Amino acid sequence: MFGKKKQQPQIDKEQLELIENAQKRIKQKKRLYAHFVLFLIGCVLLIVANTVLGIGKDFTIAGINWFVYAILIWLFLFIYHLFNVFITHKFMGKAWEQKQLEKLVAKQQARIDTLKEGLKKEEELQAKSEVFDEMNTPKPNLKTTKNSQLTIIVAAAENNAIGKGNQLIWHLGDDLKRFKALTSGHHIIMGRKTFESFPKPLPNRTHVVITRQTDYKVPLGVIV
Incomplete structure (x- = not known):
């Protein structure tokens, strides 16, 4: 053996x-x-x-x-x-101490470089993870999303004619009732002169006034 x-x-x-x-x-x-x-x-x-x-x-x-x-x-x-x-x-002598000091400094620098490399890799992984999450996040389906609706109501009479004798509907009793029923709970968009023709803003409605006057004053709850 x-x-x-x-x-x-x-x-x-x-x-x-x-x-x-x-x-x-x-x-x-x-x-x-x-x-x-x-x-x-x-x-x-x-x-x-x-x-x-x-x-x-x-x-x-x-x-x-x-x-x-x-x-x-x-x-x-x-x-x-x-x-x-x-x-x-x-x-050990001065030369030995200096040599050992240089070795320690070199080891510390190597350790710092290693930590830097680790941080770079961690940042890369984090960035990749964020990109992956964004890619896998389901996007909202535009077809199934409920869209907000804008209802436009024209101040028209029952025969779809606007006013009578070139008069605004709130001077016509029947047309004004129909206008109030149609616009209840909606926004009403009008010009400045039309708004000024109102005795007062209609309740349960949001009045939107269009005017070129920058300092135009309106009551509370009216949008200019």
């Missing part, structure tokens, strides 16, 4: 970068620790060389033995090394 190959875990670029930076950081701290140990051993050797072995015993600066200045100089170098590891070069 063939043995199954073990699948090695895949490490993406960001994880690999973190591992590399962590390894670099460990090396920096190891060097700092080695420097500190070397500094302690060096200080002891300098003190022994001057005080025990008598090396440079007679050499002093401002009345202070030379090994003191040597230790101070070395201490300054160690402090500089310490500052460089923990302050100047942090765990």
Whole structure:
């Protein structure tokens, strides 16, 4: 039987970068620790060389033995090394922070572009839906729609003659009765002179007066 190959875990670029930076950081701290140990051993050797072995015993600066200045100089170098590891070069460093910031900005921009595309698609779907609804909305059938009717009644007598002796019908009793019966509940359209010939507007009717006078005054309920 063939043995199954073990699948090695895949490490993406960001994880690999973190591992590399962590390894670099460990090396920096190891060097700092080695420097500190070397500094302690060096200080002891300098003190022994001057005080025990008598090396440079007679050499002093401002009345202070030379090994003191040597230790101070070395201490300054160690402090500089310490500052460089923990302050100047942090765990990831400025370059790494700038790179991560650029990645975040790129991801945010990609997210914004994705949202814009989603909004465009949503607008297109909404527009298509509105068009579909308009197309499927049943239009009113003009044939079955009840049309409003306009009734035109001419002031005619029973013999269909208008007036008698060139007189208006409301001066003729029988014709006026027939006119009132026909026009009850309807609009009456007439000219200004015809309207003025009425003693008063007829009840249960809407009077429509046609005139060229823009300031013509009529009673309430009369349309000009």
